[in-house]
Amino acid sequence: MKDKLVTREKLVVIGNGMAGIRCLEDLLSAAPELYDITVFGAEPYGNYNRILLSPVLAGEKTIDEIMLNDLNWYFENNITLNKGRTVVEIRRDRKVVIADDGSETPYDVLLIATGSDPVLLPLPGKDLPGVITFRDIHDVDQMLDAAKSGKKNAVVIGGGLLGLEAANGLMKNGMAVSVIHLMDTLMERQMDETSGAMLKASLLERGMTFHMNGRTKQIIGDKKSGVQRVELEDGSTIDADLVVMAVGIRPSIELAQKAGIHCERGIVVDDTMLTYAPGIYAVGECAQHRGQAYGLVAPLFEQAKVCANHLSRRAFASYKGSMTSTKLKVTGIDLFSAGNFAGGEGTEELLLQDEKAGVYKKLILQDNRITGAVLYGDVIDGAWYYQLMRDGSDISDLRRQLLIGQANLGDAGHGGINVAAMSNSAEICGCNGVCKGDIVHAISDKGLFTLDDVRKHTKASSSCGSCTGLVEQILQTVLGGDYSQAPKEKPLCGCTDHPHDRVRRTILEQELKTIPDVMTFLEWRNKNGCASCRPALNYYLLCAWPGDYIDDGQSRFINERAHGNIQKDGTYSVVPRMWGGLTNPKELRAITDVVDKFNVPEIKVTGGQRIDLFGIAKEDLPAVWRDLGKAGMVSGHAYGKALRTVKTCVGSSWCRFGTQDSTGLGVKLEEMTWGTWTPHKYKMAVSGCPRNCAEATIKDLGVVAVDSGYELHVGGNGGVKVRVTDLLCKVDSEDEVLEYAGAFLQLYREQAHYLERTAPWIERVGLPFVKQRIVDDADGRLKLFERFKYSQKFSQNDPWAERANTTTHSAEYTPIKELV
Amino acid sequence: MSKNSSPETEPNWTKIGRVEDITRLGSRIIKREAGNIALFRTQDDQVYAIADKCPHKGGPLSQGIVHDCFVTCPLHNWVLNLKTGMAAAPDEGHVPTYPVRVDNGVIFLDLAVGKSSTAAIKQCA
Ligand code: SRM
Ligand SMILES: Cc1cc2nc3c(=O)[nH]c(=O)nc-3n(C[C@H](O)[C@H](O)[C@H](O)COP(=O)(O)OP(=O)(O)OC[C@H]3O[C@@H](n4cnc5c(N)ncnc54)[C@H](O)[C@@H]3O)c2cc1C
Numbered sequence: 010m011k012d013k014l015v016t017r018e019k020l021v022v023i024g025n026g027m028a029g030i031r032c033l034e035d036l037l038s039a040a041p042e043l044y045d046i047t048v049f050g051a052e053p054y055g056n057y058n059r060i061l062l063s064p065v066l067a068g069e070k071t072i073d074e075i076m077l078n079d080l081n082w083y084f085e086n087n088i089t090l091n092k093g094r095t096v097v098e099i100r101r102d103r104k105v106v107i108a109d110d111g112s113e114t115p116y117d118v119l120l121i122a123t124g125s126d127p128v129l130l131p132l133p134g135k136d137l138p139g140v141i142t143f144r145d146i147h148d149v150d151q152m153l154d155a156a157k158s159g160k161k162n163a164v165v166i167g168g169g170l171l172g173l174e175a176a177n178g179l180m181k182n183g184m185a186v187s188v189i190h191l192m193d194t195l196m197e198r199q200m201d202e203t204s205g206a207m208l209k210a211s212l213l214e215r216g217m218t219f220h221m222n223g224r225t226k227q228i229i230g231d232k233k234s235g236v237q238r239v240e241l242e243d244g245s246t247i248d249a250d251l252v253v254m255a256v257g258i259r260p261s262i263e264l265a266q267k268a269g270i271h272c273e274r275g276i277v278v279d280d281t282m283l284t285y286a287p288g289i290y291a292v293g294e295c296a297q298h299r300g301q302a303y304g305l306v307a308p309l310f311e312q313a314k315v316c317a318n319h320l321s322r323r324a325f326a327s328y329k330g331s332m333t334s335t336k337l338k339v340t341g342i343d344l345f346s347a348g349n350f351a352g353g354e355g356t357e358e359l360l361l362q363d364e365k366a367g368v369y370k371k372l373i374l375q376d377n378r379i380t381g382a383v384l385y386g387d388v389i390d391g392a393w394y395y396q397l398m399r400d401g402s403d404i405s406d407l408r409r410q411l412l413i414g415q416a417n418l419g420d421a422g423h424g425g426i427n428v429a430a431m432s433n434s435a436e437i438c439g440c441n442g443v444c445k446g447d448i449v450h451a452i453s454d455k456g457l458f459t460l461d462d463v464r465k466h467t468k469a470s471s472s473c474g475s476c477t478g479l480v481e482q483i484l485q486t487v488l489g490g491d492y493s494q495a496p497k498e499k500p501l502c503g504c505t506d507h508p509h510d511r512v513r514r515t516i517l518e519q520e521l522k523t524i525p526d527v528m529t530f531l532e533w534r535n536k537n538g539c540a541s542c543r544p545a546l547n548y549y550l551l552c553a554w555p556g557d558y559i560d561d562g563q564s565r566f567i568n569e570r571a572h573g574n575i576q577k578d579g580t581y582s583v584v585p586r587m588w589g590g591l592t593n594p595k596e597l598r599a600i601t602d603v604v605d606k607f608n609v610p611e612i613k614v615t616g617g618q619r620i621d622l623f624g625i626a627k628e629d630l631p632a633v634w635r636d637l638g639k640a641g642m643v644s645g646h647a648y649g650k651a652l653r654t655v656k657t658c659v660g661s662s663w664c665r666f667g668t669q670d671s672t673g674l675g676v677k678l679e680e681m682t683w684g685t686w687t688p689h690k691y692k693m694a695v696s697g698c699p700r701n702c703a704e705a706t707i708k709d710l711g712v713v714a715v716d717s718g719y720e721l722h723v724g725g726n727g728g729v730k731v732r733v734t735d736l737l738c739k740v741d742s743e744d745e746v747l748e749y750a751g752a753f754l755q756l757y758r759e760q761a762h763y764l765e766r767t768a769p770w771i772e773r774v775g776l777p778f779v780k781q782r783i784v785d786d787a788d789g790r791l792k793l794f795e796r797f798k799y800s801q802k803f804s805q806n807d808p809w810a811e812r813a814n815t816t817t818h819s820a821e822y823t824p825i826k827e828l829v
Numbered sequence: 830m831s832k833n834s835s836p837e838t839e840p841n842w843t844k845i846g847r848v849e850d851i852t853r854l855g856s857r858i859i860k861r862e863a864g865n866i867a868l869f870r871t872q873d874d875q876v877y878a879i880a881d882k883c884p885h886k887g888g889p890l891s892q893g894i895v896h897d898c899f900v901t902c903p904l905h906n907w908v909l910n911l912k913t914g915m916a917a918a919p920d921e922g923h924v925p926t927y928p929v930r931v932d933n934g935v936i937f938l939d940l941a942v943g944k945s946s947t948a949a950i951k952q953c954a
């Protein structure tokens with residue numbers, strides 16, 4: 010946390026939307042300490058991805074999924090967020106902004122990012138209940154409510170991108186949808202006549218109705234029951250319970266105008282995003298740069314970056330305007346448009362049209378360069394054309410293959426576009442301006458393995474999501490075999506189609522805190538799941554919410570529920586913990602007393618350096634534990650997916666070769682980690698020299714002491730498939746051993762699939778990944794270690810003591826009735 | 830259930846205990862010379878009784894994980910239907926079931942073997 014006492018310049022941001030907050034993100038990563046930041050947002054939420062409102066409306070995403078920065082982000086970055094607060098006045102004379110609650114907030118630097126307002130046609134009836142626009146979460150809620158409450162007919166005024174996405178979403182929610190469009194081509198600003206007609210045909214097929222060349226005259230209804238009909242100029246009427254106006258947007262500039270800041274269509278800014286007023290910047294849809302106001306995020310993010318550069322006082326970037334491209338986010342309809350697609354004087358046209366296959370491609374060329382593109386049905390090459398267009402590449406040599414496309418040339422083995430053939434400078438994510446090279450570097454340098462990681466590090470595919478497939482393919486080409494497993498990931502069990510990783514992620518993202526919540530949210534097929542998924546979910550929840558989650562005993566395998574190992578005859582075995590393999594007369598006496606008192610049929614020294622008592626009746630368990638507990642012994646978790654043993658050798662205290670106190674270190678490791686629950690059992694060992702008597706190199710984590718310190722080995726396994734450990738690193742002190750061991754254990758706890766031991770886990774994620782997280786990233790290692798220690802607060806209670814001394818658990822161990 | 834047909838007055842019904850004595854999705858055993866019986870309580874409070882002996886290798890079914898109206902045997906993961914006593918495919922086998930009646934939260938069992946075929950009286954939702 011920053012120290013609030015230091016006086017910093019005050020930066021106030023008006024508008025908690027996509028451009029303003031992106032600018033803050035860029036600013037914070039360059040100069041986190043420069044300003045005291047206050048954000049005003051008229052909407053009552055954190056920052057969300059407006060673009061994805063369409064998929065939310067269509068039921069393909071949830072509101073939670075489109076949140077970009079939750080309230081915690083503001084808190085962590087020391088940003089004061091005034092959500093649900095509209096700024097009503099900027100007082101430049103006193104350098105304050107006044108909000109709708111009358112409060113005044115002083116600024117040194119002001120950033121206006123108010124976006125735009127949807128245009129409301131001045132029609133009679135425009136204020137009737139049921140007439141809305143499509144701009145924010147509230148609008149989507151209203152549409153979903155209308156559909157849910159059984160309203161049948163929706164009319165969308167405007168057949169542009171927004172209108173069609175709204176229409177599609179409403180249709181998906183079961184409404185009959187008519188679209189009124191002023192022109193005779195849908196999306197005429199992005200589509201030519203032919204592609205527009207193809208688009209219309211496929212929407213008609215889905216059941217949408219159109220009124221082309223339709224001019225709305227009035228909306229009919231009454232204040233009480235709301236809208237009823239829409240009347241067109243030609244006298245025809247259309248029944249309507251809901252009217253969505255999607256006829257355009259207007260930069261939101263009133264605030265700036267009132268403050269006397271120079272505005273035209275938008276707030277006029279220079280190449281540094283500075284307005285005509287000193288100290289006041291503007292970015293986003295509200296800004297007008299070189300005569301142009303933009304309505305897509307790609308240019309706005311470029312503006313945000315430039316503005317952040319100046320806010321952070323590095324001040325070398327300049328914004329030169331953007332070229333834009335468009336896609337429609339209607340699942341199943343592929344459409345791409347960029348640049349001047351209409352052609353005209355001095356241009357030529359390349360055309361490919363295959364009506365049966367529903368494919369249309371048109372490129373406009375001028376002086377052997379692409380200046381515009383419209384693609385319908387097959388948009389895979391959109392990114393390539395766009396790249397050629399932005400670079401102004403001479404396509405003379407490519408001309409003959411241009412329309413066939415890069416995707417269909419060479420190796421298209423990945424079922425589509427050939428990303429391998431793309432150059433590193435090819436743009437992959439249009440929204441965020443991320444090139445192939447950026448992604449490739451991030452994957453190899455930072456050791457990324459998943460789409461989510463790439464999103465976090467590069468922002469690629471994090472906005473409209475249409476390049477997700479490309480990013481996945483890049484992952485695949487860079488990681489090879491490592492990644493190809495991911496799409497084939499097996500479902501957790503037969504009750505669901507979701508693989509382990511997705512379930513774990515969803516638990517965190519959706520803050521799911523009980524097994525029934527997880528099952529409901531992820532639409533589990535079987536009531537109560539099964540004996541495979543319930544223990545997995547119980548573990549995932551336990552690991553995700555230490556201290557919060559209430560362990561569900563009924564979802565544990567009997568060994569973990571009863572805290573003993575069930576034997577083939579239904580009796581149990583009892584293995585008390587012997588720290589680092591050490592014991593003493595008191596413990597040994599307690600053990601022999603128990604053997605006598607309960608007629609224990611067999612005692613054995615285990616392979617894990619402790620003593621096992623076999624053949625104990627379930628009803629006797631609490632009493633056995635009570636007696637062992639009196640001698641200071643606790644559960645050895647020999648039955649659990651948990652920390653098992655820490656084997657040690659004698660080490661420097663007695664052994665003539667010993668270099669360090671291996672026994673003592675083993676005891677410390679065991680004291681730190683006992684009681685923890687893990688994806689599978691977890692074993693450690695410490696050997697005092699490379700002769701390795703404790704067999705540390707076939708343990709999940711093994712320490713081999715040498716003269717100069719400690720080698721840490723990970724991912725070993727005896728058992729069914731023997732695997733020798735990989736050397737993780739070497740450290741100098743016992744404290745470091747504990748820190749690295751704790752961090753590694755936590756990484757395994759957070760990442761592995763349930764019932765996956767460290768050996769197969771490391772083979773799956775790769776040693777470089779583990780090294781990166783534990784060795785290279787000191788900060789991350791500490792955080793993992795902190796999380797481990799935190800979770801240990803709640804797990805280091807001896808389960809035997811709890812059960813030996815209370816009656817709460819007695820039902821588990823006693824019959825409900827005995828009949829003779 | 831009307832008073833005059835109360836299970837307590839019928840010779841075949843043995844009073845066992847209360848439904849709350851069994852955890853939801855849990856089990857208790859009835860200890861018997863003739864082999865233990867496992868009593869189960871499902872999520873929606875249905876109670877079932879089957880022999881506590883897996884048709885596979887005799888595993889104590891009472892120690893298994895209960896899901897819907899099934900239990901998974903703790904020894905080798907056979908899945909048994911609590912209503913019918915049948916093992917779920919691909920395994921084949923059957924475990925005796927015992928009729929259960931619940932009256933005002935009190936569990937009664939008909940221990941007479943042979944009646945087990947009529948045990949599937951309750952629907953497992
Ligand atoms: C008691 C013990 C054998 C002994 O008498 O020495 C033992 C006994 C069992 N082992 Fe083990 N293992 C014992 C040390 C080992 C070791 C040696 C070690 O820890 O150094 C190994 C190989 C090292 C390893 O784990 O990598 C070992 C590899 C296994 C495996 C194979 C694991 C694997 O990853 O392939 C299983 C099967 C499993 O876990 O699925 C297993 C499973 C079992 C189970 C739990 C079988 C079961 O599910 O019922 C046995 C329980 C016996 C009981 O009722 O107590 N046991 N088992 C040892 C207890 C150690 C302790 O003090 O806790
Ligand atoms: C349904 C839909 C789909 C879209 N699809 C795409 C797409 O596929 N691709 C694409 O590139 N773009 C798309 N867009 C456009 C994109 O969302 C916008 O270009 C982008 O959100 C604009 O960012 P902004 O920060 O300028 O404005 P906004 O994100 O609108 O943020 C402005 C914020 O400022 C707040 N505000 C305004 N005035 C005040 C005030 N006085 N006080 C306090 N707060 C105030 C507003 O409430 C708003 O939250 C879509 C838009 C919508 C609505």
Ligand code: SF4
Binds near residue numbers: 666667697699701
């Ligand atoms: S490995 Fe080394 S320290 Fe350990 S017992 Fe053998 S010789 Fe001694």
Ligand code: FES
Binds near residue numbers: 883885903
């Ligand atoms: S004894 Fe039940 S599955 Fe083997």
